[in-house]
Amino acid sequence: MIDRQRAEAAFLAYTAGYDPGSSMIRHKIDHTLRVAGNCERIAAGTGMGVDAAGLAWFLGLLHDIGRFEQARRYRTFVDSVSVDHAEFGADLLFREGLIRQFPAEVLPAEDLSMLETAVRLHNKLVLPEGLDERTRRFCDIIRDADKADIFRVVAEIPFEERAGASKGLLREEKGASEAVMDCVLQHRCVPRDARKTRFDVHVSHCCLVFELVFPESRKIVREQGFLDRLLAETDGNGEPLWSERELEQLRTVRRETDAFLEQKEDMNG
Numbered sequence: 001m002i003d004r005q006r007a008e009a010a011f012l013a014y015t016a017g018y019d020p021g022s023s024m025i026r027h028k029i030d031h032t033l034r035v036a037g038n039c040e041r042i043a044a045g046t047g048m049g050v051d052a053a054g055l056a057w058f059l060g061l062l063h064d065i066g067r068f069e070q071a072r073r074y075r076t077f078v079d080s081v082s083v084d085h086a087e088f089g090a091d092l093l094f095r096e097g098l099i100r101q102f103p104a105e106v107l108p109a110e111d112l113s114m115l116e117t118a119v120r121l122h123n124k125l126v127l128p129e130g131l132d133e134r135t136r137r138f139c140d141i142i143r144d145a146d147k148a149d150i151f152r153v154v155a156e157i158p159f160e161e162r163a164g165a166s167k168g169l170l171r172e173e174k175g176a177s178e179a180v181m182d183c184v185l186q187h188r189c190v191p192r193d194a195r196k197t198r199f200d201v202h203v204s205h206c207c208l209v210f211e212l213v214f215p216e217s218r219k220i221v222r223e224q225g226f227l228d229r230l231l232a233e234t235d236g237n238g239e240p241l242w243s244e245r246e247l248e249q250l251r252t253v254r255r256e257t258d259a260f261l262e263q264k265e266d267m268n269g
């Protein structure tokens with residue numbers, strides 16, 4: 001069983017080497033610790049025992065470890081112009097031996113191999129076929145835990161910065177593309193190349209919710225309320241953030257995401 005106190009201390013000691021004074025690094029540390037908490041909660045929610053939930057927590061602690069070296073070497077978190085941070089992190093841990101800095105020596109080989117796979121795959125669009133059932137479950141847990149926190153990360157970016165334009169400019173846009181609204185109605189994630197307008201990007205963030213696998217993850221998103229914040233129609237002064245057409249589409253997004261989040265059963269069985 002993972003010694004969580006030692007594991008967290010090891011994580012903080014490792015990241016202390018990466019300028020935790022910078023807000024970029026600080027955000028990743030905070031994100032990681034929240035995701036680890038989400039992992040544990042989701043694992044417990046699926047009926048896993050304390051040891052397995054602790055392992056899920058440890059997976060959350062490791063999942064973004066590649067971010068720190070990525071930031072140092074490339075000065076960016078954009079994978080497309082640097083490295084795939086998930087592959088990079090898995091390589092650092094399991095090929096270059098970074099895992100030895102963590103108290104993971106108590107884990108059996110099959111857990112270490114699961115951790116490597118789950119770190120490596122945590123950011124992929126879809127999981128490959130052929131994963132064993134246990135590995136797949138941990139992959140689903142880290143992916144849910146990470147997504148559940150993305151709503152917070154996005155919602156905390158100021159609206160203008162997130163949308164990349166002034167509000168006035170945004171309200172002149174023509175609304176979401178048809179393909180994007182089809183994703184909303186079908187409860188599917190929006191493929192990157194389907195996003196044509198800034199409002200498409202906004203809607204695509206909200207659609208991440210449709211990828212959540214476990215009821216506990218949906219509960220976390222409901223409780224935290226960050227998706228609600230993304231679905232806000234007006235700013236703090238009561239000024240509409242979007243054009244009439246966009247607001248109408250936003251209501252559809254809200255209706256569909258609400259319906260999805262209210263589902264009780266675990267769709268993955």
Ligand SMILES: [Fe+2]
Nearest residue numbers: 063064122123
């Ligand atoms: Fe990540």
